[in-house]
Amino acid sequence: MAERESGTVGIILAGGRGERAKPITLESADYIRSKALIPFAGRRLIEWVVDACREQGIRRFYVVAQGLENRSQIKLLLGHGERYGVEVRYSRSSFDRYNVGSGAATLHNLEQWDLGGRALVLPVDSIFDFSLEELEATHRASDAVVTVAAVARSPLEVAGKYGAMRTDGDGLVSGFVEKPGLGLIHExxxxxxxxxxxxxxxxxxxxxxxxxxxxxxxxxPELMRQAQQSLDWGGDLLPWLVRNGRAVAAHHIARLGDLGNVQDYLLTLRHVLSGTYAQMNQLMPDPRSEQPRYWIHESSLHTKDDISGTTLADKIAQGDVTVGPGVRIGRDVTVGSGVRLEYTDIGDGAELREGARLSGAALGDSSVIGPYARITDSYIGPMAEIHSARDRPALLDGYCAVGDGAHLWQGSRLSGVSVYPRLRVPALANLPAGTALTSSDDILRWV
Structure with a gap:
């Protein structure tokens, strides 16, 4: 993609606690990593956001952070933007007390930075397929105070989850409904x-x-009072602007990938690995193979497993290992004989033992998947270990999430269950979907 210089600056709202995405956002039971630092397809989310915007001409970014850990984690990664060819500034810690919602955080920090002109405000827990040039053209043509990026969805997708907009013939928003139920949508x-x-x-x-x-x-005065108490973009600020006669336009973009919870994270990852996101296709390296589509780092191709003594390249050539479609394998990954992979992202230093089968999965750095495990639509955190054996395979599906450094024992059968970091979980089965094992006390209830 040819880069252009845009007069638009980027404002990244990165201060959220990532409650819905637990345990992905947890490094331990009581330590939350910034949503900006969630790993996704080999990089951190905020890196994809910065690169996607930079490629469309944005060179200055303002990051709204919150608290010591959140701010220091992001700054340690991004610095002041030198590695990314951009300039990055951060909100002042003294303004944290004003960040009472996404709308309030935006308004207060616009003043802090004394910003004029155009700014693109975006969250850090989503990826977008959009054209900034087309968004700017709609913004100018409508003479809007705010132009909202819109995605068309079915009523069933919207119900209880997304904010809906009503627009007039000129493309201006006439009303907002925050997360309506199905009945109200049809009305x-x-x-x-x-x-x-x-x-x-x-x-x-x-x-x-x-x-x-x-x-x-x-x-x-009314908006000033709200911004001191609680002011979100979707539920408060946008409706206020429309009610008070400020022009708010809508511009349809190609695609949005929500990463705010485990299921959405895994579904978005599958779409990215499948090539559905044109913008991500341009940011990611070229696949090693298009049919089937996969990426394998050179170091992993030449890594031997300790049982067969053969490299991954040998196993693929001999048909002993099946890779793809939609697979990304990072650096220094060990893959055993008989492994089958599709729509799976594998972090650096991970180990997949013989006979393991994974589909729709994400594996963190240095995670270990035991022999003959079956992992479907599940997230496995960094340094987590799924123990398994041919006669007692581990079975995970239904959007399970296993936190950093957790261990699951042979014979585990989980569907839609979350395991918090560093827990050691005996073989469990038949837990209700939605169960969260947050401590040893939780585990004892099910043993």
């Missing part, structure tokens, strides 16, 4: 029924703003 959008092709425009959580006019609106 407000009668054309969008469950058996039709009509879709509902939803708020993607990315906003192109006119900084000067938005700062002027923020001086209205």
């Amino acid at each position: 407000l959008f009668p054309e969008a029924t469950t058996d039709s092709c009509a879709l509902v425009p939803t708020n993607a959580g990315m906003y192109l703003v006119d900084c000067d006019r938005l700062r002027l609106a923020a001086r209205e």
Whole structure:
């Protein structure tokens, strides 16, 4: 993609605690890593965000952080942007007390940085397929204070999960409904029924703003009071702007990948590895193979497992290991005989023992998958170990998540269960989907 210089700056809202994404956002039971630092397809989320925006011409970024750990983690990775060819500045810690919602954080920090012109406000727990140039064109043509990136979704996708927008013939937003139920969706959008092709425009959580006019609106007494108490973009700030006659436009983008919880994380990862996201295709290295589509680091191709003594390259050539479609294998990964992989991301230094089968999975750095394990639609954190054997295979599916450094014993059968970091879990089965094992006390209840 040819780079261009844009007058737009980026504001990254990175201060959230990532509660919905636990245990992915946990390094231990009581230590939350920033959502910005969640690993995704070989990099951290905020790195993908910065690179995607830089490629479209944004060279200055302002990061809204929150608290010591969040701020220091992000700054340790990004620094001031030198490695990424951009400039990065951070919100002041003294402003943390004003970050009472995404809208309030934006308004207060626009003042802190004394920003004018255009700014692209975006979260750090999503990836987007969009054209900044087209977004800017809509923004100019509508003379909007804010232009909302919109994604069209079915009523069933929207119900209870996404904010919906009603627009007029000129593309201006006439109303917002935050996470409506299915009945209300059909009432407000009668054309969008469950058996039709009509879709509902939803708020993607990315906003192109006119900084000067938005700062002027923020001086209205009512909005000032709200910004001191609680002010989110979708539920509060956008509806206030529309109610008070400020022009808010909607611009449809190609795609949004939500990474805010385990299921959405894994579904988005599958789509990225499948090549669905054009922008990510341009940012990622070229696949080693297009049919089937996969990436394997050179070091892993030449790594031998300690049982057969053969390299991964040998195993693939002999048909002993099946890789793809949609597989990314990082550095120094050991893959045993008989392994089958599809739509799976494997971090550096991971080990996959003989006979393991993975589909729709994400493995963190230095994780270990035991012999004949079956891992489907599940997240395995860094240095986690899934013990398994031919006669007692571990079976995980249904969007399980195993936290950093946790161990699961042979014979474990889990579906839709979360295991918090560093726990050692005996072979368990038949736990209800949605169960979270957060401590040894939780484990004892099920033993």
